[in-house]
Amino acid sequence: MRELIKKQLLFNLLSEVTKRYDYIMIQNAKIFDEITHKAMHDELTDLYNRYYFIDQLKRAIASSRRHGIYGAVLFIDLDNFKIINDTAGHKAGDTLLQLIAKKLFEVLREEDIIARFGGDEFVILIENLGKEQKKAVETLKIIADKLLESINYGHIVNRKIYHITASIGIALFNNNSITVSDILRYADSAMYEAKKKGKSQIIFFNPKIEEKLQKRVLMETSIRQGIEGKEFFLVFQPQVDFTGKIIGAEALVRWNNREQGIIPPAQFIPFAEETKMIIKIGEWLLHEACKTLIRWQKNPTTKGLKLSINCSLIEFMEPDFDTKVIETVKQHNVDPSLLTLEITESLLVQNNSAVKKAIRTLREFGISIALDDFGTGYSSLSYLKNFPINILKIDRVFIRDIFLDHSDQALVRAIFSVAQDFGIDVVVEGVEKAEQEMTLRAIGGEHFLVQGFLYGKPMGFEQFEHILEDC
Numbered sequence: 001m002r003e004l005i006k007k008q009l010l011f012n013l014l015s016e017v018t019k020r021y022d023y024i025m026i027q028n029a030k031i032f033d034e035i036t037h038k039a040m041h042d043e044l045t046d047l048y049n050r051y052y053f054i055d056q057l058k059r060a061i062a063s064s065r066r067h068g069i070y071g072a073v074l075f076i077d078l079d080n081f082k083i084i085n086d087t088a089g090h091k092a093g094d095t096l097l098q099l100i101a102k103k104l105f106e107v108l109r110e111e112d113i114i115a116r117f118g119g120d121e122f123v124i125l126i127e128n129l130g131k132e133q134k135k136a137v138e139t140l141k142i143i144a145d146k147l148l149e150s151i152n153y154g155h156i157v158n159r160k161i162y163h164i165t166a167s168i169g170i171a172l173f174n175n176n177s178i179t180v181s182d183i184l185r186y187a188d189s190a191m192y193e194a195k196k197k198g199k200s201q202i203i204f205f206n207p208k209i210e211e212k213l214q215k216r217v218l219m220e221t222s223i224r225q226g227i228e229g230k231e232f233f234l235v236f237q238p239q240v241d242f243t244g245k246i247i248g249a250e251a252l253v254r255w256n257n258r259e260q261g262i263i264p265p266a267q268f269i270p271f272a273e274e275t276k277m278i279i280k281i282g283e284w285l286l287h288e289a290c291k292t293l294i295r296w297q298k299n300p301t302t303k304g305l306k307l308s309i310n311c312s313l314i315e316f317m318e319p320d321f322d323t324k325v326i327e328t329v330k331q332h333n334v335d336p337s338l339l340t341l342e343i344t345e346s347l348l349v350q351n352n353s354a355v356k357k358a359i360r361t362l363r364e365f366g367i368s369i370a371l372d373d374f375g376t377g378y379s380s381l382s383y384l385k386n387f388p389i390n391i392l393k394i395d396r397v398f399i400r401d402i403f404l405d406h407s408d409q410a411l412v413r414a415i416f417s418v419a420q421d422f423g424i425d426v427v428v429e430g431v432e433k434a435e436q437e438m439t440l441r442a443i444g445g446e447h448f449l450v451q452g453f454l455y456g457k458p459m460g461f462e463q464f465e466h467i468l469e470d471c
């Protein structure tokens, strides 16, 4: 009897242990599944992540090489997501990304692989597109159109409708010796071309894009080397008041490239913006400007002179731009009221609250903000009301024929008057002739500064100090 009870007890114990063991096994398997899922998926959208995608792309390239069957990578980037994210808030932005991820997923076949690489960048791998390139392209066009259609839709978040468009870049692969990083770069640069063409575009990668891409990469390297090799330098153009006294200068960048000689900014700044190298140039520029201001303060002839520098939209859009500028100015111990940052309308047109905040922070610190090239863009005077700008630079398009053209005169008169009402200083650019100056004086009296070839072309540091001594 005792033996029986013993056996029964042992059996109970064992089955309990087994049950627990099963439970632990099930739990472990669950945890294991969860970990595997997390390792392969993007947390926000539950699409695959970059690591899994790259792994699959490696396999797909090898398989397509073996069988000579086309595959493709599609790079999708939302066109106006950043603005929505900044204005509606990150939570709404996240919800929107989840909705779009779902839409994209629904368009694709089960065997297609879709991933989010971060931000608003979605990447798709499509295999088994046949052995004929033409057919593969046709199929991809149909798929890409469907994808665009699924995105270009009024998505509802928090009872608000958001209209989103996207740009798609496509790169094909089959039995060539392409690598994973090549194909991703190709699809990315095709997407970049699509973006440049406007909204809702689909572009297939081709050798011309490759050429442009290489040019861009080359330019990037060469700008980087240029900064390291001190090939960039500044020239200074005087800014003059109504008495003819130089009160400061605008610093303009020049590049003395070791192979091509002097390259004007119009040729390299667009590239520098595209590659974001403008941020590096801008950092260098700010340090140089601060050093110049310190040097000017030590010399009685240059003491009190102001210096303006140009800031690109790309630099200003960097999240810590204002903090970095303030830190640099503090580091050099420069009086901030002597420094002006020139920005263009393209920065203000988006009405971005972060930009507004950055301008305000810089202004509160004492740095001046000038709206440059006024007259070349939307030319809306409402910017003066909406942004804490304290200088307006009238572009030379209004000045060229001002002594002949009555409508230019009326426009400039109106700008002077509005600026005065807002307590904003005006700098008139591109004054080349005495007639222009005379007309301006008749319109604006003494309430503006002038800059232009009539008073001095942009010149080297020594020459600029030299003309000041002669004044």
Ligand code: C2E
Pocket (backbone or CB within 6 Å): 237, 251, 252, 253, 264, 265, 266, 269, 278, 285, 309, 310, 311, 312, 342, 372, 373, 396, 429, 430, 431, 432, 451, 452, 453, 454, 458
């Ligand atoms: P901007 O800021 O409007 O600079 C004025 C440009 O007009 C300069 O050309 C200057 O040489 C030219 N200019 C000045 N007075 C006259 C005049 O009386 N007549 C004529 N026809 N032109 C005049 P530059 O130096 O070639 O600069 C071109 C543009 O490149 C600048 O336009 C600015 O947008 C950009 N840039 C120059 N330096 C920098 C920089 O350091 N950073 C950034 N982000 N952009 C810069």
Ligand code: CA
Pocket (backbone or CB within 6 Å): 250, 310, 342, 372
């Ligand atoms: Ca400027």
Ligand code: CA
Pocket (backbone or CB within 6 Å): 372, 373, 393, 395, 429
């Ligand atoms: Ca200008």
